[in-house]
Amino acid sequence: xxxxxxxxxxxxxxxxxxxxxxxxxxxxxxxxxxxxxxxxxxxxxxxxxxxxxxxxxxxxxxxxxxxxxxxxxxxxxxxxxxxxxxxxxxxxxxxxxxxxxxxxxxxxxxxxxxxxxxxxxxxxxxxxxxxxxxxxxxxxxxxxxxxxxxxxxxxxxxxxxxxxxxxxxxxxxxxxxxxxxxxxxxxxxxxxxxxxxxxxxxxxxxxxxxxxxxxxxxxxxxxxxxxxxxxxxxxxxxxxxxxxxxxxxxxxxxxx
Numbered sequence: 001x002x003x004x005x006x007x008x009x010x011x012x013x014x015x016x017x018x019x020x021x022x023x024x025x026x027x028x029x030x031x032x033x034x035x036x037x038x039x040x041x042x043x044x045x046x047x048x049x050x051x052x053x054x055x056x057x058x059x060x061x062x063x064x065x066x067x068x069x070x071x072x073x074x075x076x077x078x079x080x081x082x083x084x085x086x087x088x089x090x091x092x093x094x095x096x097x098x099x100x101x102x103x104x105x106x107x108x109x110x111x112x113x114x115x116x117x118x119x120x121x122x123x124x125x126x127x128x129x130x131x132x133x134x135x136x137x138x139x140x141x142x143x144x145x146x147x148x149x150x151x152x153x154x155x156x157x158x159x160x161x162x163x164x165x166x167x168x169x170x171x172x173x174x175x176x177x178x179x180x181x182x183x184x185x186x187x188x189x190x191x192x193x194x195x196x197x198x199x200x201x202x203x204x205x206x207x208x209x210x211x212x213x214x215x216x217x218x219x220x221x222x223x224x225x226x227x228x229x230x231x232x233x234x235x236x237x238x239x240x241x242x243x244x245x246x247x248x249x250x251x252x253x254x255x256x
Contacts, residue, residue: 007216012059040074074100131171148180169193192216
């Protein structure tokens with residue numbers, strides 16, 4: 001079965017993602033049968049300067065060229081920066097296929113609205129770092145992280161936007177998140193994250209439908225593949241999650 005990993009990261013711009021070299025990612029993809037990887041380099045803490053954002057995107061563009069056909073790119077931007085919309089255009093011209101947001105703003109914040117409107121105009125998916133905090137430390141470290149309720153709120157404002165809540169297996173209370181997303185049928189969910197609890201993928205498919213799930217690993221490549229192979233789903237459901245849903249999303253892009 002084909003697999004496209006739509007949530008992954010690469011090393012670059014001084015940002016470390018636990019792999020000593022990006023060649024290792026390709027080697028792992030080859031061993032695991034992952035056909036393509038869609039990557040970004042977000043800044044995880046604080047409010048980055050625009051120069052840093054551009055440096056991160058340049059590093060991704062470099063990887064896209066080095067591993068042509070295997071690595072695709074998310075354009076990382078920080079909403080609220082006046083250069084963000086122009087940076088999206090620059091990244092699209094370089095071949096990127098979507099927008100990546102991290103934890104600088106809630107997904108529904110007015111500062112994010114121009115980015116979401118740009119995504120709608122261009123037919124682009126928007127992948128945002130997410131999680132439902134279960135500890136005070138989590139909340140203190142990422143006070144603006146979006147959870148499923150925030151995605152519901154954003155989807156009510158922009159129901160035509162292809163919003164993707166990141167890593168159900170890496171963002172706190174995953175059962176709560178799945179249940180909350182039942183209120184936002186336009187929001188997708190990706191399967192990535194280091195949590196591989198039994199029944200997680202099955203609950204996602206049961207409560208939201210396989211049509212709303214996207215295969216991703218977010219650095220946990222072996223675990224990401226393993227929990228898909230082990231999931232008690234039909235072959236048709238697995239194919240939708242592993243590549244068909246993503247191909248349908250990418251086909252909606254308007255940028256040439």
